[in-house]
Amino acid sequence: MQAEPRKSLVGEEYEVEIGPVAHGGHCIARTSEGQVLFVRHALPGERVVARVTEGEEGARFLRADAVQVLDASKDRIDVPCPFAGPGRCGGCDWQHAKPGAQRRLKADVIAEQLQHLAGLTPEEAGWDGTVMPAEGDKVPAGQVPSWRTRVQYAVTADGRAGLRRHRSHEVEPIDHCMIAAEGVSELGIEKRVWTGMDSVEAIAATGSQDRQVILTPKPGARLPLVELDRPVSVLRVDERSGGVHRVHGRPFVRERADGRTHRVGNGGFWQVHPRAADTLVTAVMQGLLPRKGDMALDLYCGVGLFAGALADRVGEQGAVLGIESGKRAVEDARHNLAEFDRVRIEQGKVESVLPRTGITEVDLIVLDPPRAGAGRKTVEHLASLGARRIAYVACDPAALARDLGYFRDGGYRVRTLRAFDLFPMTHHVECVAILEPATKGS
Numbered sequence: 001m002q003a004e005p006r007k008s009l010v011g012e013e014y015e016v017e018i019g020p021v022a023h024g025g026h027c028i029a030r031t032s033e034g035q036v037l038f039v040r041h042a043l044p045g046e047r048v049v050a051r052v053t054e055g056e057e058g059a060r061f062l063r064a065d066a067v068q069v070l071d072a073s074k075d076r077i078d079v080p081c082p083f084a085g086p087g088r089c090g091g092c093d094w095q096h097a098k099p100g101a102q103r104r105l106k107a108d109v110i111a112e113q114l115q116h117l118a119g120l121t122p123e124e125a126g127w128d129g130t131v132m133p134a135e136g137d138k139v140p141a142g143q144v145p146s147w148r149t150r151v152q153y154a155v156t157a158d159g160r161a162g163l164r165r166h167r168s169h170e171v172e173p174i175d176h177c178m179i180a181a182e183g184v185s186e187l188g189i190e191k192r193v194w195t196g197m198d199s200v201e202a203i204a205a206t207g208s209q210d211r212q213v214i215l216t217p218k219p220g221a222r223l224p225l226v227e228l229d230r231p232v233s234v235l236r237v238d239e240r241s242g243g244v245h246r247v248h249g250r251p252f253v254r255e256r257a258d259g260r261t262h263r264v265g266n267g268g269f270w271q272v273h274p275r276a277a278d279t280l281v282t283a284v285m286q287g288l289l290p291r292k293g294d295m296a297l298d299l300y301c302g303v304g305l306f307a308g309a310l311a312d313r314v315g316e317q318g319a320v321l322g323i324e325s326g327k328r329a330v331e332d333a334r335h336n337l338a339e340f341d342r343v344r345i346e347q348g349k350v351e352s353v354l355p356r357t358g359i360t361e362v363d364l365i366v367l368d369p370p371r372a373g374a375g376r377k378t379v380e381h382l383a384s385l386g387a388r389r390i391a392y393v394a395c396d397p398a399a400l401a402r403d404l405g406y407f408r409d410g411g412y413r414v415r416t417l418r419a420f421d422l423f424p425m426t427h428h429v430e431c432v433a434i435l436e437p438a439t440k441g442s
């Protein structure tokens with residue numbers, strides 16, 4: 001006999017006290033029946049009316065939006081963006097919180113993940129418990145920083161540019177994204193009609209005038225003639241293979257960081273905040289303290305940001321091996337680092353390439369994995385290489401905390417941890433953990 005479908009609670013409203021923040025841009029509350037609610041657009045300590053957006057009776061938890069604030073937190077501000085709010089654009093999670101409060105919320109999430117997944121207190125992780133703005137970032141209260149140098153616009157059925165609603169394929173049409181960098185806004189993407197396009201990504205490079213648009217057409221659609229307010233190069237994503245092809249202009253942009261120019265092709269990975277790459281290189285190098293002659297690894301190396309910084313510092317007697325899975329990123333990394341004889345870039349997945357190299361010993365390691373983290377097997381391998389220090393750059397505090405637990409099992413402890421707000425207004429946060437052998441100094 002088939003079980004009765006459970007009754008949807010979508011649209012139900014509950015008056016609730018908002019509890020602590022949770023990972024993902026929401027806070028925790030409970031209904032009077034004890035059911036857990038993940039509430040967006042709320043702040044800890046508030047009393048709100050929460051309207052359910054996902055979930056049914058008896059579910060482990062419900063998702064909800066705060067649609068009315070009965071008792072407001074002192075950290076609340078009026079949402080500056082006209083497209084943010086319940087049911088609207090899903091890009092920003094914390095528009096309704098003061099900038100300092102946003103960073104405290106992110107710090108609470110990191111602390112909770114470290115404790116929950118790695119059993120570490122902030123003191124044990126060598127962390128002062130704060131999330132710092134990117135180097136040189138000053139955001140006066142009440143203003144929205146224009147930091148996003150890469151924006152992926154979704155397109156409505158009638159061709160208007162917009163951004164996706166939270167956990168939805170629906171598009172919120174917009175005429176201006178407040179967090180988009182000036183170089184992106186100047187292109188005027190939102191003013192144009194993009195008939196037949198699924199998405200339009202805009203890139204404004206840092207430290208060069210390179211501007212790029214990457215079009216993803218709907219199946220069978222013809223490419224539009226791209227006429228924007230500024231000259232751009234245009235790429236197109238093949239809807240079947242996912243491959244990226246040049247339409248006109250250069251297939252890459254040039255990004256400046258750490259005193260070097262980096263070619264980044266085909267919309268490959270580059271940090272989105274204009275000061276992120278420099279902030280992270282500084283934090284990694286201050287933590288690793290490379291010496292002349294060191295042998296170093298840069299894992300998940302992208303176009304070679306950390307490999308270049310390491311190569312400069314380990315000198316001609318040292319050596320750097322970068323590993324990256326993206327074919328185009330590897331070509332770019334080899335191009336970007338061509339001046340260094342002792343830098344090698346291997347293409348493939350870290351988990352398969354690293355064992356094949358036969359390397360048994362290194363002095364330093366940087367790893368900057370994607371959101372999922374490195375995982376137990378790779379961490380075990382890294383911990384066996386005897387590195388003096390390891391820098392773990394993480395865009396997800398949950399994956400970081402889990403991997404730090406594996407490093408502990410492999411005999412490493414966290415020496416210092418720093419956290420940076422490289423994604424203001426969103427729930428995302430970047431961490432740099434520096435590890436060393438647990439036997440050192442204990």
Ligand SMILES: C[S@@+](CC[C@H](N)C(=O)[O-])C[C@H]1O[C@@H](n2cnc3c(N)ncnc32)[C@H](O)[C@@H]1O
Binds near residue numbers: 269304305324329
């Ligand atoms: C967070 S980005 C870091 C890139 C670079 N460190 C930087 O800061 O510009 C992660 C990179 O890892 C690559 N990648 C993802 N999974 C991988 C894997 N299993 N092995 C090697 N590289 C991988 C992605 O293509 C991406 O370039």
